[in-house]
Amino acid sequence: ETGVTQTPRHLVMGMTNKKSLKCEQHLGHNAMYWYKQSAKKPLELMFVYNFKEQTENNSVPSRFSPECPNSSHLFLHLHTLQPEDSALYLCASSQDEDRGPYEQYFGPGTRLTVT
Amino acid sequence: AQSVTQLDSHVSVSEGTPVLLRCNYSSSYSPSLFWYVQHPNKGLQLLLKYTSAATLVKGINGFEAEFKKSETSFHLTKPSAHMSDAAEYFCVSGSARQLTFGSGTQLTVLP
Numbered sequence: 001e002t003g004v005t006q007t008p009r010h011l012v013m014g015m016t017n018k019k020s021l022k023c024e025q026h027l028g029h030n031a032m033y034w035y036k037q038s039a040k041k042p043l044e045l046m047f048v049y050n051f052k053e054q055t056e057n058n059s060v061p062s063r064f065s066p067e068c069p070n071s072s073h074l075f076l077h078l079h080t081l082q083p084e085d086s087a088l089y090l091c092a093s094s095q096d097e098d099r100g101p102y103e104q105y106f107g108p109g110t111r112l113t114v115t
Numbered sequence: 116a117q118s119v120t121q122l123d124s125h126v127s128v129s130e131g132t133p134v135l136l137r138c139n140y141s142s143s144y145s146p147s148l149f150w151y152v153q154h155p156n157k158g159l160q161l162l163l164k165y166t167s168a169a170t171l172v173k174g175i176n177g178f179e180a181e182f183k184k185s186e187t188s189f190h191l192t193k194p195s196a197h198m199s200d201a202a203e204y205f206c207v208s209g210s211a212r213q214l215t216f217g218s219g220t221q222l223t224v225l226p
Contacts, residue, residue, distance in 0.1 A: 004158070043205075043216045090158055102147050102209035106158040 003027065004107035006091050012113045013081065021076040021110050023091030031096035032074040033104060034066060037088040049074060050096050081114045088112075117142045117208040121217035129225045134178075134193040136220045138206030141187065147209040148189045150180055153219075154202045162204075165189060176200070196224045 004025045013019050025032060034046040048056035049068040063085075065077040074091055088111050092104040122137040140146055147166060151159040163174025170182045180191045189206060201224045206217040 006158075042218055045213075088156075092159075102214070103149055103161055103164050104209075104214055105161065106151075108158040109156075111156065 004091055004093055004105055006089075006107035006110050008110060009108065010111045010113075012115060013078070014115055015081055015083075017081075018077070018079040020078065021089055021091075021112075023074040023076075023107055025072055025074075025091075025093035025105070025107075027093055027095075027105060029093040029095050029105075030071050031094045032068060032071070033092040033094075034074065034076050035090040035092065037090055037109070039087075043090070047076075078112075081112075083114050086112055086114045117146060117210065117215045119148075119206045119208045119215055119217040121204075121206050121220050123220050124218065125221045125223065127223040127225060128196045130198055131195050134191070134196045134200065134222065136191040136204050136206075136222065138189045138191065138217060139187050140189055140206075140208055142208060148180075148182065149207040149209060149214075150174065150178070150189075150191050151205045151207055152202045153205065159205065162191070196222075198224050198226065200224055 007022045031050045033048050036044045036046055045058050046060045047066045063080050067075040088109045090109045091107040094104040118141045120139045128134055149164045150162040152162050153159045162178050163172045163180055165172050165182045173179045178193045180189055182189050201222055203219045203221050205219050208215040
């Protein structure tokens, strides 16, 4: 399998559930990202991991908890979500270097619906 | 700080006619610039990237973009639209671990 994969592709969960999103990249990159894409809003960067260390956390509520066990895998653990958390969650990866061009490669996303 | 502005939120063209999606950037230095495309319920796919090697950049599916420093623009063009081009297009500025996204342009292709 190539590129960036995400599972599941669709997820419906209640506000009291706990679930996890999984992302795997097969590109040999060393940086991974979680984004949230809501209708009518720009993409929001949530978390950045570089060499398995979290380097960015853009004021994301604690009900979202990332985990990066190695440079190929990234998880987003979800608990006690709110309906406004319903969105498309995108994972991306890149080769983090001092010099650009810094392009990121995206997975197909997980469509999350919180009921 | 970097920013990108996509000048049109919606563009409609007829199949077989040219496509022009406009993007202006704001940066204090020569940026890395990209165009991404997103089809419904799919992730973002990289169309092309500008890295200062050449001002005219060719991408996939017949798309190209021209970097014009004097106009701070990076417009996306295609000579002849195809039905499969209907999607949302994002102009993006990049730096280390940070992508700045434009608000997107929805392209409709009419038969």
